Amino acid sequence: MIFKQITTFSMILKENANNISLEILNKKLDEINMPPSKPISFADIVKSDQNIITNKSRKPEEKTMIISANKDSSITDLQQKVHNHIRNMRSNNNKTKINKIIKSRTGIIIKTPTSNDIDSLIEEFKKQDEIKNNANIYQAKALDPTIVLKKVDKITDSDNINIILCNMNPELEGLEDEIKLLFPIKTSAPHQDLVLRVSPKVYCIIKKLHHVHTDLEVVQIRDRVMVRQCQNCFIFHPQHKQKECPNLKACKTCGVTGPHQCDLIQRCHNCIKHPMYKSKNIQHQPNNKQCPIYQDQINRIVEKTCYNPVETETTTTTQQNNAVLNDIHDQ
Numbered sequence: 175m176i177f178k179q180i181t182t183f184s185m186i187l188k189e190n191a192n193n194i195s196l197e198i199l200n201k202k203l204d205e206i207n208m209p210p211s212k213p214i215s216f217a218d219i220v221k222s223d224q225n226i227i228t229n230k231s232r233k234p235e236e237k238t239m240i241i242s243a244n245k246d247s248s249i250t251d252l253q254q255k256v257h258n259h260i261r262n263m264r265s266n267n268n269k270t271k272i273n274k275i276i277k278s279r280t281g282i283i284i285k286t287p288t289s290n291d292i293d294s295l296i297e298e299f300k301k302q303d304e305i306k307n308n309a310n311i312y313q314a315k316a317l318d319p320t321i322v323l324k325k326v327d328k329i330t331d332s333d334n335i336n337i338i339l340c341n342m343n344p345e346l347e348g349l350e351d352e353i354k355l356l357f358p359i360k361t362s363a364p365h366q367d368l369v370l371r372v373s374p375k376v377y378c379i380i381k382k383l384h385h386v387h388t389d390l391e392v393v394q395i396r397d398r399v400m401v402r403q404c405q406n407c408f409i410f411h412p413q414h415k416q417k418e419c420p421n422l423k424a425c426k427t428c429g430v431t432g433p434h435q436c437d438l439i440q441r442c443h444n445c446i447k448h449p450m451y452k453s454k455n456i457q458h459q460p461n462n463k464q465c466p467i468y469q470d471q472i473n474r475i476v477e478k479t480c481y482n483p484v485e486t487e488t489t490t491t492t493q494q495n496n497a498v499l500n501d502i503h504d505q
């Protein structure tokens with residue numbers, strides 16, 4: 175009797191063991207069919223930054239002009255006037271090239287392929303009273319690139335890093351005013367990363383050097399795109415400092431705003447309410463590159479940044495400009 179029970183029990187165990195292994199087998203098969211969901215490493219992130227920027231710096235530079243509507247004028251009216259005037263220009267055989275016209279929240283953005291095109295367009299629109307009187311017309315200033323100096327010893331005087339770099343690296347001599355410390359990334363280690371904003375000219379010199387000397391050591395340089403985002407409410411380009419955030423705190427984990435019992439399920443605070451992304455994968459934090467909205471912000475900043483010194487060298491001739499361009503592209 176006892177023997178029979180033991181045999182049955184061992185059979186059940188055996189059957190269950192088979193079930194378990196089948197389950198694992200099925201899971202393994204699923205894994206083979208699914209794309210790997212490997213966590214993104216920091217190296218991957220840096221690489222992707224590098225790729226976006228490399229692609230951008232190889233593209234011919236677009237110029238941007240902005241027709242920003244005055245407070246009480248309608249943007250739709252302004253858009254109509256801009257379109258009408260472009261039509262007039264064309265009927266007068268004006269062949270100024272335009273890449274794109276975008277209606278924004280505050281006015282009209284026009285992209286052109288060259289500086290000549292932008293200059294003649296600005297001149298054209300400034301001659302039109304009905305546009306000029308209702309809007310501010312100007313060329314958009316490109317952003318300067320941001321980079322990170324990796325693992326700089328805290329003994330190095332970070333407030334004077336621009337002077338130190340220009341003293342220690344002959345290639346940067348005299349460019350102190352084109353390097354600005356934005357902030358050190360706080361750490362408890364004896365070294366820290368320094369985030370710098372540099373002119374396109376300094377950017378190109380530094381990119382060729384791959385590393386620079388501080389007063390104490392040689393340090394590596396990385397591209398870094400700075401996205402402004404309040405870490406309390408997670409809105410982008412906030413008009414407030416995080417400490418003075420007027421909004422309720424948004425949960426980085428579950429995405430809920432204000433006091434709540436967190437269910438610890440990861441949902442992105444920004445993607446939850448986004449018309450397009452809410453139906454997609456929202457299992458990420460709102461402040462990193464796994465978030466498609468955050469990634470869009472990075473792409474927009476890269477789009478607006480001038481990585482190419484040619485744009486700022488207004489005194490160089492076209493021939494010299496081409497030489498600089500080829501130099502960069504041949505790297």
Ligand SMILES: [Zn+2]
Pocket residue numbers: 404405406407408409412414415416419420421
């Ligand atoms: Zn905020």
Ligand SMILES: [Zn+2]
Pocket residue numbers: 425426427428429430434435436437438
């Ligand atoms: Zn929560």
Ligand SMILES: [Zn+2]
Pocket residue numbers: 442443444445456458459460464465466467468
């Ligand atoms: Zn998201």
